[in-house]
Amino acid sequence: MSKKNSAEEIDGEYSDGNISENGTHATDENGDATGAETLGADPQGDEPMETSLQNELAREKDKFLRLFADFENYKRRTSKERIELFRTAGQEVIVSLLPVMDDFDRAMKELAKSEDKEMFKGVELIRTKFKEVLKGKGLQEMEVNEGDAFDAEMHDAITQIPAPNEGLKGKILDVIEKGFTLGDKIVRHPKVVVGN
Secondary structure, eight states, X not given: OOHHHHHHHHHHHHHHTOBOTTSSBSBOTTSOBOHHHHHTOOTTSOSOHHHHHHHHHHHHHHHHHHHHHHHHHHHHHHHHHHHHHHHTTTHHHHHHHHHHHHHHXXXXXXXXXXXXXXXXXXXXXXXXXXXXXXXXXXXXXOOOOTTOBOOTTXXXXXXXXXXXXXXXXXXXXXXXXXXXXXXXXXXXXOEEEEEO
């Protein structure tokens, strides 16, 4: 069918009254009028077309506001996740460096016993710099002292030994390995000995 023939057919349908003024077909397959129904008006004419259009507009506005609120929540959530990711991005690397820090602490204890004070100073400078770099990345040492109350959420109990006195029952008697936090998250729990 050529473009000219299809244009004439459309003009013929419109002039015959088969197409309403808004461009929708005025009849369905059974030949019943449907133009008013597609606009949302009541077929009996009880409800004015303006009221039905206002109701439809209100529904669309409500749908838009809900969609907009969902999108705002999505943006807020992804922004929060992105910030959290950046804050703990190097967590795996930092956690793998914690045994090196433990080795520095053990080396400092042994070097303190030796006569070579220059070597002790050199290793102490390297250890301090290493700790400061990790601190700059958000790593903090957890403050755990002997005599503190044991908290299963915060501490790992390696063993329990009889308490030297009644006041130390359920308390930390010794800290075997230091604990660390990265931001607000505990990356290594302190390993402690608890009195019972």
